[in-house]
Each structure stands twice: as structure tokens, then as C-alpha cells.
Amino acid sequence: MTVLNIAVAGASGRMGRMLIEAVLNADDLKLAGALDAPGSAAVGTDPGAFLGKATGVKIESDLARGLAGVDVLIDFTRPEGTLKHIEYCAAHGVKVVIGTTGFEQPGRDAIAAAAQKTAIMAAPNMSVGVNVTLKLLEMAAKNFAEGYDIEIIEAHHRFKVDAPSGTALKMGEVIAGALGKNLDDVAVYAREGVTGERDPSSIGFATVRGGDIIGDHTVLFAGIGERIEISHKSSSRVSYAMGSLRAARFLGGKQTGLYDMQDVLGFR
Template identity: 90%
Template structure:
């Protein structure tokens, strides 16, 4: 059995630790590197310390040391950090799974450019359940294209720094594409005061931030006499971690190219 060597960015964060634990429990994967910011108190400690395990992999801030043995880097950090990591990976043949959200158009363009040099799987949500939900939304949008108002409601923990969530935006894009529209042309991100009647062609967004909510997303198709709600609710980051490992395995035989979870799940 071929073992895939995985490095994790943001190794001392909530998602980083979940990824490390999942990798250590996988027979076909090996933890080969762990990265964090230079100011992290975890720098120089064993990446498995939080589990009481000695992995022999130290958390590094230096990319050359942290990625020296890696086949794939899994990155759930911030856009500026991810792009820095990606530049190094593209230059040194390391494949990348990107779960980071909040990229500006320039950042998305940079990811596409780096994909000409290495294989990249980028998705706003790695959960298999969420990505199956995306497919359901595509089907629903095509059947509820007339007479139904579409609203996307998302909720996350108090520490999330971007809004709407990357997953909510992706849901909007999937729905807009199914309707033959561009999300930028129909999205409504805020309502306040006297707004007038709802534009039936719009896709509305509502954002909730509070407590320790992992991630809830509901798409409401509201018609006259009925409404349909398609929801996904995360109770743990385990689903994100397991989806990320599935994405890393998908990249194993890819040299270059930009992929998403729809590719990984065979929906394309």
C-alpha cells in the first residue's frame, strides 16, 4: 500500500488539530509536516502533543522544513497565509488541498495560476454532506426557477471573520448557475429600512454569528402556499477533516490542475 505524506497548515488551531488526529488514524496517510505562524507558542513542539502522542513531527514556521517530506499540504488558514504557502508548494511540487475561505478575486486568480504548476483541490467546504447538498440545490433550483423566492441563511461561531461564509456563497453560485445567472448580479447581502418589495430574481443572504456553532446552512425556496428548505448542519469538524483527506487522496495521481469537491465526489 502506498502511503501519502501529508502536511498540515495551522497545526495548532482547531481545524489543524482535527486534521492531524484524522491523519494519524488513517492507515494510508502519514503526517509528514506541520506548519504554524512564527508567533505560535506551539512552534518547536511535537504536532501530536495535544493528543499525548509523539509523532516525531515538529510544528515549524519555516516552509522548507515543514514541507520537506510532504506530498500534499492541507491548508485551512487565512487567505494571505494560504497564498504564501501555495507559492512555495507550486515551486517545489507539493500538492495542496485548500479549505481556506474569504479569498478576493485576485486571490482566486492566483490559485488558478498556481494550478498550472501543481495540483490543487480548493473548496469552501470539505464536508461530503455539504457537497451532496450542493448537488441537491442545483436540482432544486432548476425546478423552482419561477414563483419561488430564494434565501440562504448561514450560522457560524463567534470567531469566524468572513461573512457570508464561503459555503453560503458557493451555494448561491450553484443556484445562480442553475438559473443561468451570475451571483454578483442577483445577490442581496443586507436589508435595512424601507427596502421595497422583494425582487423575485434576487438571491438573499442572512448571516448569524454566535457561540460555538460549527456551521449551519439552510436554503429556503419560498413559494405561494408552500416552502422548501434544504439544510445542512455540522455538529463537528470531523466531516471537514475526512473530506479533506479524501481530497488529498484524489490529488495523489494528479500533477497539475484546479479541482473541487464535485470532482472528488465524481459529480462532474
């Protein structure tokens, strides 16, 4: 059995710890590195300490030390940190699973450029359930192309810093693509005051932030006399961690290229 050496970025964060626990529980993966921001109190500590486990690894802020001997980095941090990580990874042959959201176009371009030098799997949501939902949305959009208004409602915890969520935007992109449209041309992200009648060609977004909501997404297809709702609700980050490990295994057989969870799940 081939064992992949995995590093986790943001090792002291909520998602980072979930990933570390998942890697330590996997027979075919080895925790070989852990990263955190310079100045973090976690730097220099064992990433398994919160589980009462000694991993033989230390959390590093220096990329050369934290990624030495690593096959795949899993990164759920912030765009500015992820972009620094992929620059290093592309130069040193480390593959990357990116779960970070909130990239502007220059960041997306940088990821695409890095994927010419190493293998990258980037997706706004690693959950297998969410990615199956995306396929359902593609099918639904093709059948509700006329006479149905499309609204995407998402809810997350109070600490999330970007809106709409990357998952909501991906849902919009999938729906727009199924309709032969570009999301940038039809998206409506805010409504206030006298807005006039709804443009039937638009895709609306609504954002909720509060409490400890892990992530809820609902797409509403509202017609005359009926409405169809397709929803996905996360009750734990475990599904994101399991999907990330599946993505890391997928990258184990790749050298270069940019992929997403649809590739990992064999939907393409």
C-alpha cells in the same frame, strides 16, 4: 499500499488539530509536516502532543523545513497565509488541499495560476454531506426557477471572520448557475430600512454569528402556498477532516489542475 506524506497548516488551531488526529488515524497517510505562524508558541513542538503521541515531526514556521518531503499540504488557515503557502508549493511540487475561505478575486486568481504548476483542490466546505447538498440545490433550483424566492441563511461561531460563509456563497453560485445567472448580479447581502418589494430575481443572504455553532446552512425556496427548505447542519469538524483526507487521496493521482469536492466525489 501507497502512503501519502501529509502536512497540516495551522497545526495548533481547532481545525489543524482535528486534521492531525485524522491523518494519524489513517493507515494510508503519514503526518510528514506541520506549519504554524511565526511567533506561535506551538512552533518547535510535536504536533501530536495534544494527543499524547510522539510523531517525530516538529511544528515549523519555515516552509522549507515544514514541507520537506511532503506530498500534500492541507490548509485551513487565513487567505494571506494560504497564498504564501501555495506560492511555495507550486514552486516545489507540493499538492494542496485548500479549505480556507474569504479569498478576494486576486487570491482566487493566484490559486488558479498555482494550479498550472501543481494539483490543487479548493472548496469552501470539505464535508461530503455539504457537497451532496450542493447537487440537491442544483436540482431544486432548476425546478423552482419561477415563482419561488430564494434565501440562504447561514450561522457560525463567534470567531468566524468572513461573512457570508464560503459555503453559503458556494450555494448561491450553484443556484445562480442552475438558473443561468451570475451570483454577483443577483445577490443581496444586506437589508435595512425601507427596501421596497423583493426583487423576484434576487438571491438573498442572511448571516448569524454566535457561540460555538460549527456551521448551519439553510436554503429557502419560498413560493405561494408552500416553501421548501434544504438544510445542512454540522455538529463536528470531523466531517471537514474526513472530506479533506478524501481530497488529499484524490490529489495523489494528479500532477496539475484546479479541482473541487464535486470532482473528488465524481459528480463531474
